Amino acid sequence: MQVYQKTVLEHSRKPHHFGQLATATHSAEGFNPLCGDKVTVYLNMSSNGTISAARHETSGCAICMSSASMMADAIQALNFETAKALCLQVNTMLTSDSSGNPPGMPLQSLEGVRAFPSRVKCATLPWQTLLTAMMGETLTTTEQEA
Amino acid sequence: MNSLPFNIDSIRAQFPILHQQVNGHRLAFLDNAASSQRPDAVIDAVSHYYRNDHANVHRGVHHLSHRATDAYEGAREKVRAFINARSIREIVFTSGTTESINLLASSLGQTMQAGDEVIVSRMEHHSNIVPWKLLAERIGIVIKVAPINQQGELVLDELAKLFSEKTKLLAIAHVSNALGTINPVADIVALAKQHDVPVLLDGAQAVPHSKVDVQAIDCDFYAFSSHKMCGPTGIGVLYARESLLENMPLFMGGGEMVISVSFEKTIYNDLPYRFEAGTPPIAQAIGLGAAIDYLEDIGMDNIAAYEHQLLELATTALSDIDGLRIIGTAAEKAAVVSFVFDDIHPHDLGTVLDHQGVAIRTGHHCANPVMDFFGVPGTVRASLAFYNDAEDIEQLVKALHVAVGMFR
Known part of the structure; x- marks a missing residue:
């Protein structure tokens, strides 16, 4: 199945950067009330807006877990604007038919989710939560637009 | 299954929607508790x-x-x-x-x-x-x-x-x-x-x-x-x-x-x-x-008797799958089997099953307090009707084995 690529399954079985970050300067919880998925994103952001550390605690399906894991890999050491741009790139890849500007591997391995409308929010929840944390807010749900 | 109270093939023939391919597979419609299908008569x-x-x-x-x-x-x-x-x-x-x-x-x-x-x-x-x-x-x-x-x-x-x-x-x-x-x-x-x-x-x-x-x-x-x-x-x-x-x-x-x-x-x-x-x-x-x-x-008593046979068949077949835990094991049950795997999320199962033509419901089934009680985010629910047959259950079990192989 296109949606459960090897990379996706590997990240879901052994998620990277999993767990709390005691020194987090920013953190937010994201919920999908329809399925009970929950993602907490922890960030250490320096005063100039660079993400010096990112971790996540995710309770959800394989798509949600692997999306959070790949996201945590991808945003280490990014600055605020670059991380925000990446959020938009991933969101476009998951929700839009136009090819746009793909985010590259391994994030592109999530592209297959787009063909499963009921599962798109599983993949976007970590990114929505990341944006929420970066904006200094603490809570988001899939039933509100980020 | 024991002797059936009716001819299941002629029952199934009266439900036009059942006779289609979904994702290249025979449709096994096991989401009847959400909504049933309609016979020609209706x-x-x-x-x-x-x-x-x-x-x-x-x-x-x-x-x-x-x-x-x-x-x-x-x-x-x-x-x-x-x-x-x-x-x-x-x-x-x-x-x-x-x-x-x-x-x-x-x-x-x-x-x-x-x-x-x-x-x-x-x-x-x-x-x-x-x-x-x-x-x-x-x-x-x-x-x-x-x-x-x-x-x-x-x-x-x-x-x-x-x-x-x-x-x-x-x-x-x-x-x-x-x-x-x-x-x-x-x-x-x-x-x-x-x-x-x-x-x-x-x-x-x-x-x-x-x-x-x-x-x-x-x-x-x-x-x-x-x-x-x-x-x-x-x-x-x-x-x-x-x-x-x-x-x-x-x-x-x-x-x-x-x-x-x-x-x-x-x-x-x-x-x-x-x-x-x-x-x-x-x-x-x-x-x-x-x-x-x-x-x-058809007769409501016949329907109840047949669905009870299906339930027993499904319960036995699902119980044999490694790691599958049935949620809801009351002595008196209607033909609903809710289940979870501790290591596979219900929504992932739902997507893989759908890919194999098996329609089941995943999630909390509009019963959050039940899910909280059993400490699960949701379950996979196969809900049977009198127009389901043993082949539907075999297809479910086979699809679950594919899913388990994929996620473990």
Whole structure:
């Protein structure tokens, strides 16, 4: 199945950067009330807006877990604007038919989710939560637009 | 399976939707608790009505209006006989179980005051929780919750302790949609009667699967939906004991529920019409009538016996899968198997199963308190109907093995 690529399954079985970050300067919880998925994103952001550390605690399906894991890999050491741009790139890849500007591997391995409308929010929840944390807010749900 | 009470192949032949490929596979439709499918008899009845008989009911002097009214009221009589109500005055058509319960909550709510109590159970569908929560927020009623045990059965001893002088209603599922538990409703009603408390049964999951006799159960209110019993969507029933319905405050205002209206005085219609404002779901009622004829032709006892065999087959086959845990193991169960794997999320299973033509439901099944009780985010639920067969279950099991191989 296109949606459960090897990379996706590997990240879901052994998620990277999993767990709390005691020194987090920013953190937010994201919920999908329809399925009970929950993602907490922890960030250490320096005063100039660079993400010096990112971790996540995710309770959800394989798509949600692997999306959070790949996201945590991808945003280490990014600055605020670059991380925000990446959020938009991933969101476009998951929700839009136009090819746009793909985010590259391994994030592109999530592209297959787009063909499963009921599962798109599983993949976007970590990114929505990341944006929420970066904006200094603490809570988001899939039933509100980020 | 043992000797079957009917020819399953000829039953399946009457459901056109079953005979299609989904994602390149034979369709195994195992999401019947969410909504059932329709036999030709129901599809044809609705189509025939629209092609030949449609007009508004109860108001035209013309021929078609008479025909539509006869068909619509004929459906009400079929519903009455189907659940053995005493009179058609006790059969209120609604848009479905949810509206039936909201009608009751809205009406009874007008007679309640702060501190009055409504008892529900832990296994209720959200539609038998939220209407009472709304009353709690609006007028301050108190909701008491009867607990369930690890098998997903109601704890009757604990339920018995919840009654008080302030209890105005016991509202409880006949059959749990998430677990399949069949509650001992006649015993529950007898218990409530000791405290002089009326009982609403949410029968959405019971009526499609076994004979329901509201007089034998002796409940005061009984709610169910057409679309879960092979009838159209958009119509349901509230059965209400006439002596109670007669004195209940009205629900919605409009045409149909009145005899005459002036700005000085309104005369309300007789039962059950005064609870049916506006043009009713006529075609849906006729379709429901056709569904009842169809089910009775097969025989509700035959349906129950066959589905019980399917349930045993499914339970045995699923129990053999490594790591699969069934949620809801009540001694008395309808043909619903809810299950989880500790290491595979229900939604991932749902997607992989769908890819193999198997339609099941994943998630909380509109029963969050049940999921919380069992400590799971959701379950995978296979819910069976009399038109399912052993091949559907084999296909489910095979698809689960594929999913397990993929995620482990």
